[in-house]
Amino acid sequence: VRICVVGCGAVGSLFAANLAQLDDVEVWAYDAAQPHVDAINAGGLRLSGAGDVVGRLRATTDASTLPPCDYGIVATKAMHTEAAVAATAHAFADGSVATVQNGIGNEETLKRHVERVIRGTTFPAGKLLEPGHVQWDVKGDTTLGPYDDRTPLDVVERLADACTRGGMPTTAVADARGPQWRKVIFNASTNPIGALTGLAHGPVCERPDLRALVSGLVEEGKAVAAAQGIELDADPEELIDHAAKPEVAYGHKASMLQDVEAKRQTEIDYLNGGIVRFGREHDVPTPLNQAIWALVKGVEASW
Amino acid sequence: MTVCIAGAGTIGSLLAAHLARVTDVSVLVRREEHARALNEKGLRVSGRSDFTARLTAATDPADLPVPELVIVASKGNDLEGIAARLEGEFVGATVMTIQNGLGAEEVVARRGAWPLLSSVTFMSGTRHSDTHVEYVLDTATWIGPFRETSPADARRVAELIVSAGLKAEAFDDLRPAQWSKLIFNATVNGVAALTGLAHDTHFAEPPLGELVHELMDEGKAAATAAGVELGEDPWEMNVLATQRGARHSPSMLEDVRARRPTEVELINGSLVRSAQANGVAVPLQEAIYALVRGKEASYS
Numbered sequence: 001v002r003i004c005v006v007g008c009g010a011v012g013s014l015f016a017a018n019l020a021q022l023d024d025v026e027v028w029a030y031d032a033a034q035p036h037v038d039a040i041n042a043g044g045l046r047l048s049g050a051g052d053v054v055g056r057l058r059a060t061t062d063a064s065t066l067p068p069c070d071y072g073i074v075a076t077k078a079m080h081t082e083a084a085v086a087a088t089a090h091a092f093a094d095g096s097v098a099t100v101q102n103g104i105g106n107e108e109t110l111k112r113h114v115e116r117v118i119r120g121t122t123f124p125a126g127k128l129l130e131p132g133h134v135q136w137d138v139k140g141d142t143t144l145g146p147y148d149d150r151t152p153l154d155v156v157e158r159l160a161d162a163c164t165r166g167g168m169p170t171t172a173v174a175d176a177r178g179p180q181w182r183k184v185i186f187n188a189s190t191n192p193i194g195a196l197t198g199l200a201h202g203p204v205c206e207r208p209d210l211r212a213l214v215s216g217l218v219e220e221g222k223a224v225a226a227a228q229g230i231e232l233d234a235d236p237e238e239l240i241d242h243a244a245k246p247e248v249a250y251g252h253k254a255s256m257l258q259d260v261e262a263k264r265q266t267e268i269d270y271l272n273g274g275i276v277r278f279g280r281e282h283d284v285p286t287p288l289n290q291a292i293w294a295l296v297k298g299v300e301a302s303w
Numbered sequence: 304m305t306v307c308i309a310g311a312g313t314i315g316s317l318l319a320a321h322l323a324r325v326t327d328v329s330v331l332v333r334r335e336e337h338a339r340a341l342n343e344k345g346l347r348v349s350g351r352s353d354f355t356a357r358l359t360a361a362t363d364p365a366d367l368p369v370p371e372l373v374i375v376a377s378k379g380n381d382l383e384g385i386a387a388r389l390e391g392e393f394v395g396a397t398v399m400t401i402q403n404g405l406g407a408e409e410v411v412a413r414r415g416a417w418p419l420l421s422s423v424t425f426m427s428g429t430r431h432s433d434t435h436v437e438y439v440l441d442t443a444t445w446i447g448p449f450r451e452t453s454p455a456d457a458r459r460v461a462e463l464i465v466s467a468g469l470k471a472e473a474f475d476d477l478r479p480a481q482w483s484k485l486i487f488n489a490t491v492n493g494v495a496a497l498t499g500l501a502h503d504t505h506f507a508e509p510p511l512g513e514l515v516h517e518l519m520d521e522g523k524a525a526a527t528a529a530g531v532e533l534g535e536d537p538w539e540m541n542v543l544a545t546q547r548g549a550r551h552s553p554s555m556l557e558d559v560r561a562r563r564p565t566e567v568e569l570i571n572g573s574l575v576r577s578a579q580a581n582g583v584a585v586p587l588q589e590a591i592y593a594l595v596r597g598k599e600a601s602y603s
Contacts, residue, residue: 196497197597207600209593216586287517291587294514295594298498301505 001162004028004069004091006084007076008036008045008059010126011100013134015073017045018166020055025162027057028066030088032080037061039132049126049136051167063087071159072097073120074110078270081109089113096155098144102255103270104184104278107147117147118156119176121183124168138249141169143233145176177225178233185221185236188271189214190243192292194254195266195299201243202250213288214240220286221275227282256296263303268296304463307331307370307393309385310377311341311360313428314401316436318374320346321467323356329367330360331388333381338362340433350428350438352468364392372460373398374422375411379569382410390414397452399460401444403488403554404569405481405577408449419450420457421477423484426469427551440551443470447477479534486522487537489571490515491544492555493591496565496598501550507542514587515541521585525574528581555595562602567595 001024005016008031020027029045031037040059047053060066069091076084078101085097098118099106110117123140142163144156156172163170173179193204193214204210218236225232243249259266272293279286308319309331322328323346330346332338341360348354361367373393377385379402389398389411399420400407408421425442444464446457457473464471474480491502494515498505505511519537526533544551558565571592578585 193594193597196594198601199597203600204597207593207597209589210597213590213593216590287587288590291514291517291590294510295494295497298494298500298505298511301511302499 001071001158002026002028002067002069003071003073003159003162004030004066004088006030006072006074006088006097007080008040009075009077010128010134011122011124012073012075013045013128014047014124014126014136015075015100015163015168016057017047017053017055017134018051018168019162020045020057020166021053022162022166025166027055028069029057029059030061030063030066030084031059032061033131034061035131036128039130043132046133047126047136048133050124050139051136053167063091066091068094070095072114074099074101074106076101078103078106078267079265081106085110085113092116096151096159098159100142101270102184102187102267104180104274105270111147116151116155118144118151118159119147119180120144121176121180122168123183141171143171143173143176143179145173177228177230181221181225181230182232182234182236182239184271184274185218185225185232186239186243188221188275188289188292189217189236190240191254191256192268192272192296195256195260196292196295198257200251200253200257202246202252205240205244216288217272217292220279220284220289224275224279224282224284224286227284228278260299265300266296268293268300272296304372304459305368305370306463307364307367307373307396309373309375309389310381311337311433312376312378313430313436314424314426315374315376316346316430317348317426317428317438317469318376318464319358320348320354320356320436321352321469322463323358324354325463325467327368327370328356328358329370330358331364331367331385332360332362333384335362337433344434347435348438349431349435351441352438364389369393370396372396372463373417375400375402375407377402379403379407379566380564382407382569386411386414393417397456399446400449402569403484403566405485405573406569412450418452418456420446420452420460421449421481422446423477423481425484441470443472445472445474445477445480447474447480449477478531482522482526482529482531483533483535483537483540485570485574486519486526486533487540488553489522489574489588489591490518490537491541492553492565493567493571493595494518495553495556496559496595497591499556501552501556502544503548503550504545507545518587518591521578521583521588522574525578525581525583525585525588528583529577559595559598564599565595567592567599571595
């Protein structure tokens, strides 16, 4: 099986390096960062932290050099999906492409370029320490499912099996929207609150007024999911309270807060912006998500 | 009419210096070195006016002559402290508050039986030092009766301020103006503090302008429920201000940038509490209030 990871940042690297441990899988990585690609080709892709792994794989910044692949795993930031998939789509003419990105709407973007799309949600996290070296912060599960009836479930199962054997526990399900929406609602209801206030996850949850705002955002997200017939696999509120525990992510600065501190474009359009968009399509009002979206767009406009 | 300005921040300094050109003005301040500097150097105004005023300053009201009018001009967060220091002093004087938000009058009223006037000010400036303030926006101060004062009392103070070269207007009932400003401030200050944007055209255009509009609609509903018919429309005030192109940095944005406590309690807090007391839902104003308080909590 030949698998290409598209966007080999922190999350993409976790998949690429772990999959590269398997004898029956050939891993490629497409990434825009030349130093990272050069380091991977020279010394392999190294993970340290929650697991210590060195993966041998072939990396490139030139999509035209990619061979035909059975699978793609897209792990770019959501705003780079369109460009990355447009460049690499030729390699997946006979393959299937999974997204493990944050937010909603990525599948729709993939579908414009490739026939077989796999919806995915992943919880592991890390950060790029230096070219070729990623810190693996949190282990976690991944759920994959067909985006539409063009993708057979057994095709999804083969990819999930490879990920699991490689060390990234992954489940294939017929409808992966439940886990996806649970994570989107979690992210949309907590990340921007951290980004706007500067507070880590735990302190946000400890303040009754902010925790009430978080719950208001969760309620809107749940209503939008329900209007689409999506059954959440668990209540996002549980995930929020779990993450607030000292031993889990009490002091964790949301990625969006890290983006704001570094004055980098955030994923707000794919989180709260996505909830607002899907809400509008299904006649579900989302005034709080709309407000938070507008505020973070304002933050981006202030740079 | 002799005047004591209690609290010499930006607004207090602007009032003290201008009024000192037409009457005897004393200034009550918190820090000894501030009082000393004012007594030695006077108070310089630049910008729209350019002069240096002579006045008397002290940190203890007992060291100042009893004035006919006291203008409590401290920032909202210093109000309790300055009101406590006025307790038992300046008997016979009329006291006027000028703080943002709602409730400053009540804070002062608890400390003494003075006749009270209410006011809100739209003028702005930049305080460069203890003895130098720049006069930036020459917009008006609005004055109305509050306790044991009449519209005529409000008019006399307005006339005094106008004679000093500032803009002022008296109203029989100040609450419509006060609420217009409250809604404007809660919205513009809150959004500016959270986004880092100065008050510019973003506030009048999508997507942020839509949020600003909705926040002001909530504020108007809260005003109606409080039995107040608004004076100026806060949304129109917003559009006009952004069209002037001044890109004014609201004080709450300045406070957040400097990691100082903001006036969120007096401004956003009083709007939200009034709405809640009257059974009006203001979920977006509550969100802004909670977020600004969260931002303050992140300083430590």
